[in-house]
Amino acid sequence: MKRKTAVLLVGALAASLFLTGCSGNSASNEYVSVGGYKEVEVEDIDEPEEVTDEDVDSYIEAVLTQYGTQEEIKDRAVADGDTVNIDFVGKMNGEAFDGGSSEGYNLVIGSGSFIPGFEDSIIGHRPEETFDWNGSFPEEYSNNPDFAGKDVTFTITVNYICGETTLPELTDEFVQTVSEKSKTVEEYREEIKKQLAENSTVDYDTTLQQSAWEAVLEKAEIKEYPEGEVEKYSQELIDQYKAAAEAYGVEYSDFLQQYYGVSEEDFEKQVQDAAEQSIKERLVAEAIADKEKLSPKNDDEWQKEYEALAEEYGYEDVDALMEIADEDTLKSIIIINHVKEFLAEHAIQVKE
Numbered sequence: 001m002k003r004k005t006a007v008l009l010v011g012a013l014a015a016s017l018f019l020t021g022c023s024g025n026s027a028s029n030e031y032v033s034v035g036g037y038k039e040v041e042v043e044d045i046d047e048p049e050e051v052t053d054e055d056v057d058s059y060i061e062a063v064l065t066q067y068g069t070q071e072e073i074k075d076r077a078v079a080d081g082d083t084v085n086i087d088f089v090g091k092m093n094g095e096a097f098d099g100g101s102s103e104g105y106n107l108v109i110g111s112g113s114f115i116p117g118f119e120d121s122i123i124g125h126r127p128e129e130t131f132d133w134n135g136s137f138p139e140e141y142s143n144n145p146d147f148a149g150k151d152v153t154f155t156i157t158v159n160y161i162c163g164e165t166t167l168p169e170l171t172d173e174f175v176q177t178v179s180e181k182s183k184t185v186e187e188y189r190e191e192i193k194k195q196l197a198e199n200s201t202v203d204y205d206t207t208l209q210q211s212a213w214e215a216v217l218e219k220a221e222i223k224e225y226p227e228g229e230v231e232k233y234s235q236e237l238i239d240q241y242k243a244a245a246e247a248y249g250v251e252y253s254d255f256l257q258q259y260y261g262v263s264e265e266d267f268e269k270q271v272q273d274a275a276e277q278s279i280k281e282r283l284v285a286e287a288i289a290d291k292e293k294l295s296p297k298n299d300d301e302w303q304k305e306y307e308a309l310a311e312e313y314g315y316e317d318v319d320a321l322m323e324i325a326d327e328d329t330l331k332s333i334i335i336i337n338h339v340k341e342f343l344a345e346h347a348i349q350v351k352e
Contacts, residue, residue: 027291044350044352045211076126085159085160121156122158133153137152216343229275233279
């Protein structure tokens with residue numbers, strides 16, 4: 001998947017590439033036509049760099065931090081600049097509201113993370129104290145315009161003041177708690193080095209595949225969309241947002257304006273554009289897959305693809321995956337993935 005070329009020459013070489021690219025290098029069906037999908041030119045992508053000991057150290061340091069234990073200070077009052085662990089419940093007109101409550105929240109006093117006055121109200125209180133703070137949302141509150149200027153009461157409990165974090169020691173015993181493969185520190189370092197190298201390769205492959213895919217999509221021409229598909233897909237998306245608006249207890253048009261800053265008309269135009277793009281991608285992938293015979297050939301091969309997809313997306317099995325996506329959707333994902341891999345394998349990376 002690593003085809004490269006030096007600076008492309010003009011003249012005869014360019015003409016040669018053009019001519020050879022035309023023959024057998026196009027795919028079409030009744031809906032779409034795409035030419036020049038083999039040896040499509042993409043911008044040069046840097047090869048994955050070798051993983052260093054410093055890279056491994058940084059990764060392991062992050063793992064140790066996750067398992068660190070934090071000192072809980074409970075013998076003094078909260079001061080400006082402290083990090084405190086708190087529980088809080090926000091109420092308006094005596095009723096708790098969505099997004100206004102949390103437990104075990106770490107807050108840096110003076111960070112300005114909360115509405116004005118909230119953090120200052122905690123200063124001087126001691127751990128295990130519970131108190132009410134009465135305040136109001138700013139007149140211009142972009143997070144939720146419905147709350148702007150409204151009075152609010154927060155019931156706040158100070159759990160503790162956060163002290164220094166002590167990291168565990170990197171020992172064979174610790175390694176066995178965080179790794180299913182390694183038994184020793186040395187084995188763990190090798191495991192992490194291999195994992196980081198694989199991650200870099202995946203990033204490289206993904207970037208190349210997406211670059212080639214976007215270049216081919218740009219070349220593709222839609223003849224027509226299958227009858228009713230754009231409307232059907234658009235309506236499914238709109239229905240999802242209408243359901244979300246209903247869950248929030250607001251009108252659909254108000255929901256779009258408040259949370260996305262768009263009018264109903266503009267939003268539904270964006271939805272149609274998204275529907276057309278999604279259907280175009282499926283049609284292009286199907287045309288290339290048919291031409292190059294990239295689709296699974298029988299039920300057993302499809303089943304293996306479903307199983308790989310379920311594992312990749314973190315589902316227990318194929319049945320669990322199919323609860324959130326129908327078979328046609330999964331087939332489309334699989335075909336697009338195969339086409340992306342094919343395009344990347346044949347792409348030419350060009351250095352300017």
